[in-house]
Amino acid sequence: MERELLLECQRNDRNAQRKVYEKMAGKIYSVCKRYLKNDEDIEEVLADTFYKIFTKISQLQNPDIFENWAKKIAVNECLQKLRSQKMLHISLEENHMVSSETVENISFEKDILGLLRFLPEGCRAIFNLFAIEGYPHKEIATMLSISEGTSKSQLNFARKKLQELLISQHI
Structure with a gap:
């Protein structure tokens, strides 16, 4: 600028x-x-x-x-x-199943950023903060008032869910 x-x-x-x-x-x-x-x-x-x-x-x-x-x-x-909106609730117990039908509806969005919207709000935020914005887990934990372990767990959950979505779409 x-x-x-x-x-x-x-x-x-x-x-x-x-x-x-x-x-x-x-x-x-x-x-x-x-x-x-x-x-x-x-x-x-x-x-x-x-x-x-x-x-x-x-x-x-x-x-x-x-x-x-x-x-x-x-x-x-x-x-x-x-x-x-209380959408940042972080829980590994949440069962967020995405049907293959839903994913097929986004065939035009064949990239990870397009698939991010299928992640639960909390783990999507952590994935964005860590993988895209580059924040370390310690800073994410402070920002979201969670433990570093929760941040790491949610990142792993997000990665696994994205991997499943990518495999289901053969991307």
Whole structure:
């Protein structure tokens, strides 16, 4: 992101904010879609994320890390949304069976990110945080108020479930 554009955003320049939104909306939307299933929730979190970006942009010390900073805000907003809906309940006992019929309906989504939506909310969040965002288990445990062991168990559960889905689709 251009330094001057970010400085203009810090001065609450609406045109600069619009340009930043246009450049980043797709990327932030993709982050939100990895965590949330409901389009209305995604749109709400997208709006909340940009609100927070533009109200906190003066705290950004290094404009070179703007994109990562913005994505981190989006992740935190998604987790907050899941917590508020009590969808972040983590349990290995949950039986989340996915029928082959359901999976066949997503034949156009033959990638892991497309299959993530079939994971339970809690383990999908942990998979995203660990495998995609790169957070260590200790930090995930702190973020989600769970133990490191639970984080590791849920990651393994997510990997096994994704592997089953991939095998069933011959991907």
